[in-house]
Amino acid sequence: xxxxxxxxxxxxxxxxxxxxxxxxxxxxxxxxxxxxxxxxxxxxxxxxxxxxxxxxxxxxxxxxxxxxxxxxxxxxxxxxxxxxxxxxxxxxxxxxxxxxxxxxxxxxxxxxxxxxxxxxxxxxxxxxxxxxxxxxxxxxxxxxxxxxxxxxxxxxxxxxxxxxxxxxxxxxxxxxxxxxxxxxxxxxxxxxxxxxxxxxxxxxxxxxxxxxxxxxxxxxxxxxxxxxxxxxxxxxxxxxxxxxxxxxxxxxxxxxxxxxxxxxxxxxxxxxxxxxxxxxxxxxxxxxxxxxxxxxxxxxxxxxxxxxxxxxxxxxxxxxxxxxxxxxxx
Amino acid sequence: xxxxxxxxxxxxxxxxxxxxxxxxxxxxxxxxxxxxxxxxxxxxxxxxxxxxxxxxxxxxxxxxxxxxxxxxxxxxxxxxxxxxxxxxxxxxxxxxxxxxxxxxxxxxxxxxxxxxxxxxxxxxxxxxxxxxxxxxxxxxxxxxxxxxxxxxxxxxxxxxxxxxxxxxxxxxxxxxxxxxxxxxxxxxxxxxxxxxxxxxxxxxxxxxxxxxxxxxxxxxxxxxxxxxxxxxxxxxxxxxxxxxxxxxxxxxxxxxx
Ligand SMILES: Nc1ncnc2c1ncn2[C@@H]1O[C@H](COP(=O)(O)OP(=O)(O)OP(=O)(O)O)[C@@H](O)[C@H]1O
Ligand SMILES: [Mg+2]
Numbered sequence: 001x002x003x004x005x006x007x008x009x010x011x012x013x014x015x016x017x018x019x020x021x022x023x024x025x026x027x028x029x030x031x032x033x034x035x036x037x038x039x040x041x042x043x044x045x046x047x048x049x050x051x052x053x054x055x056x057x058x059x060x061x062x063x064x065x066x067x068x069x070x071x072x073x074x075x076x077x078x079x080x081x082x083x084x085x086x087x088x089x090x091x092x093x094x095x096x097x098x099x100x101x102x103x104x105x106x107x108x109x110x111x112x113x114x115x116x117x118x119x120x121x122x123x124x125x126x127x128x129x130x131x132x133x134x135x136x137x138x139x140x141x142x143x144x145x146x147x148x149x150x151x152x153x154x155x156x157x158x159x160x161x162x163x164x165x166x167x168x169x170x171x172x173x174x175x176x177x178x179x180x181x182x183x184x185x186x187x188x189x190x191x192x193x194x195x196x197x198x199x200x201x202x203x204x205x206x207x208x209x210x211x212x213x214x215x216x217x218x219x220x221x222x223x224x225x226x227x228x229x230x231x232x233x234x235x236x237x238x239x240x241x242x243x244x245x246x247x248x249x250x251x252x253x254x255x256x257x258x259x260x261x262x263x264x265x266x267x268x269x270x271x272x273x274x275x276x277x278x279x280x281x282x283x284x285x286x287x288x289x290x291x292x293x294x295x296x297x298x299x300x301x302x303x304x305x306x307x308x309x310x311x312x313x314x315x316x317x318x319x320x321x322x323x324x325x326x327x328x329x330x
Numbered sequence: 331x332x333x334x335x336x337x338x339x340x341x342x343x344x345x346x347x348x349x350x351x352x353x354x355x356x357x358x359x360x361x362x363x364x365x366x367x368x369x370x371x372x373x374x375x376x377x378x379x380x381x382x383x384x385x386x387x388x389x390x391x392x393x394x395x396x397x398x399x400x401x402x403x404x405x406x407x408x409x410x411x412x413x414x415x416x417x418x419x420x421x422x423x424x425x426x427x428x429x430x431x432x433x434x435x436x437x438x439x440x441x442x443x444x445x446x447x448x449x450x451x452x453x454x455x456x457x458x459x460x461x462x463x464x465x466x467x468x469x470x471x472x473x474x475x476x477x478x479x480x481x482x483x484x485x486x487x488x489x490x491x492x493x494x495x496x497x498x499x500x501x502x503x504x505x506x507x508x509x510x511x512x513x514x515x516x517x518x519x520x521x522x523x524x525x526x527x528x529x530x531x532x533x534x535x536x537x538x539x540x541x542x543x544x545x546x547x548x549x550x551x552x553x554x555x556x557x558x559x560x561x562x563x564x565x566x567x568x569x570x571x572x573x574x575x576x577x578x579x580x581x582x583x584x585x586x587x
Contacts, residue, residue, distance in 0.1 A: 097430065097431040113350070113357060
C-alpha cells in the first residue's frame with residue numbers, strides 16, 4: 001500500500017519496520033518524571049526490537065501511563081532520552097511522531113463527531129490527501145466493523161465501539177509502531193478477545209506493539225517481553241516464561257499420609273531440590289526448576305515406601321510474578 | 331532506510347481544524363444559541379421594553395440599540411472561544427492532536443479562524459433583526475458592510491483575549507462564568523443601551539473608560555454620517571493592537587500547556 005501525501009511518498013511503514021532489523025524500534029534510557037516531589041517514573045530504561053510485542057505490566061499508579069506519555073511526546077521528561085527508530089523524540093519530535101500510532105488509556109476521539117468524520121479529520125491531519133483519507137476511512141470502518149454506525153454521533157457508541165474507533169484512528173497511517181495503553185480495560189470478554197485478535201493481526205503484519213496492562217493473562221497472551229513496573233521502577237524484565245521461572249518455577253505439593261514418615265520425606269526432598277522445603281503439618285511444598293525433577297522425586301518416595309496423597313503440580317502464573325514483585329498501593 | 335513523511339503544512343492543518351470545529355457545531359447546534367437566539371431575544375426585549383422609556387418609542391430607540399446589541403453579541407460570541415479551547419484541552423482528543431505529526435499551532439488557529447464564522451452569523455442576525463423591527467440607517471449599504479466588518483474584527487480581537495483566559499483557566503466552567511461577568515459588565519457599563527448623559531457621574535466615568543463605548547460610538551457615527559470617522563480609525567487601531575499583543579501571549583500560553 002502506497003500513499004501520496006502532499007507530493008511525498010509514504011511507504012508502508014509496517015513493512016519498513018521489518019526491514020530495519022539492525023535498528024531498535026524504541027530505545028528508552030534513564031527516563032525520569034517527577035510530579036511535585038513525587039518521583040512517578042524513576043530512571044526507566046528498556047529497548048524494544050522491531051516486530052516485538054512489549055508489555056508494561058504494573059498495578060494502578062505504577063507509572064505506566066506516564067512512561068507511555070513521555071515516550072509518545074505528550075509529556076516532557078525531567079531526564080532521560082527516547083529514540084524511536086533511531087530518532088530522538090525531542091530533537092526530531094515531528095519525525096518521531098510520524099512513525100507511531102497511539103491509543104491512550106482514555107478514548108481520544110472527538111465526541112462531537114461521527115466515526116467517519118473522526119477518521120477523515122485525523123487522516124487529513126496525518127497528511128493524507130482528501131482522496132486517500134476517504135479510502136482509508138472506508139477501509140478502517142470495515143476492518144473494525146463500524147460501517148453500520150459510521151455516521152452516528154459518538155455519544156451513542158458503546159465503550160467497545162469507542163475503543164475500536166480509537167484504535168482505528170491510531171492505525172490510519174499503518175504505523176510501524178503502535179502504543180496501546182490498557183487496550184482492553186472496561187471491555188466485555190468477547191470484545192476483549194476481538195481486541196486481542198486485532199492486536200495479533202497487527203503483529204503479523206509486521207508492526208511493533210507496546211502495550212500496558214494490569215491484566216496478567218493479557219500480558220501472558222500477547223507480550224513477547226515484559227517489564228514489570230512498580231513505584232516508577234522496572235522491577236523485572238524478561239519473557240513471560242523467564243519471569244515465571246524467577247518466581248520459583250513449578251510448585252510441587254503433596255501430603256504425607258503417616259505423621260511418622262514426614263521427617264524422612266523432607267530429607268528425601270531436600271536431597272533432590274535446591275530450594276527450601278516448606279512444611280505445614282503433613283503437607284510439603286517445594287519449587288522445581290524443571291518438571292523433569294518430578295520423576296526422580298516420586299521414584300525415591302516409592303522406593304522409601306512413603307505413601308503420599310493430594311499430589312499437585314502447579315505451573316507458575318504471572319499472578320505469582322505480579323504478587324511477588326509488586327507492592328501495590330502506589 | 332529512512333521513512334519519508336510530508337513536511338507540515340500549517341495552513342492545511344488549520345483549515346482541517348477549523349472544519350472540525352464547524353462540524354462539531356453542526357452536530358451540536360446549541361453552540362449557535364448565543365449567536366442567533368441571544369441577539370434576537372435581546373433586540374426584541376430591549377426594543378419593546380425600554381424603547382418607550384429611553385427614546386420615546388421603539389423606532390427612535392433602534393439607532394441606539396442596534397449597534398449596542400451588535401457589540402454585546404460580539405462580546406458573548408468571542409467569549410465562546412475561551413470555553414471551547416478549555417473544553418478541548420481537557421478532553422482526551424487533545425492528546426491525539428499533540429501526538430500527531432501536524433503543525434503544533436493548528437488546533438488553536440483552527441479554533442480562532444473557525445470562530446470568524448460564528449461572528450459573521452452573529453452580525454448578520456443582529457442587523458437583520460434590527461431591520462425587521464424597522465431600523466433603516468440613512469447610509470449606503472456599503473457602510474453597513476463596513477460596520478459589520480468593524481464589529482467582526484472587534485469580536486475576533488476579543489476572542490484572542492478570551493482564548494488566553496481559556497488557556498490559563500482551570501476549567502471550562504470557570505471560563506464561562508468569567509466570560510459572562512465580563513460580557514455583562516462591559517456591555518451594560520457602556521453607552522450600548524442608554525445615552526451616557528443619563529448616567530450618574532461615577533458611572534459616566536466608568537463608561538468613558540470602557541472600550542466598548544468607543545466601538546459603539548464609532549459605529550453609530552458611521553451610520554449617522556455615512557463617512558469614516560476619527561473614532562472608527564481609533565477602534566481599528568485598537569483592534570489591531572489587541573491582536574498584536576494577545577496573539578503572541580495566547581500562543582505562548584498554548585505552548586506552555
Ligand atoms: N499530571 C499529574 N500530576 C500529578 N500526579 C500525577 C499526574 N499524572 C499522574 N500522576 C501520578 O503519577 C502516578 C502514576 O500515574 P500513572 O497514570 O502513570 O499510573 P498507571 O501505571 O498508568 O496507573 P493505572 O493503571 O491506574 O492507569 C500516580 O500516582 C498518579 O497519581
Ligand atoms: Mg494508566
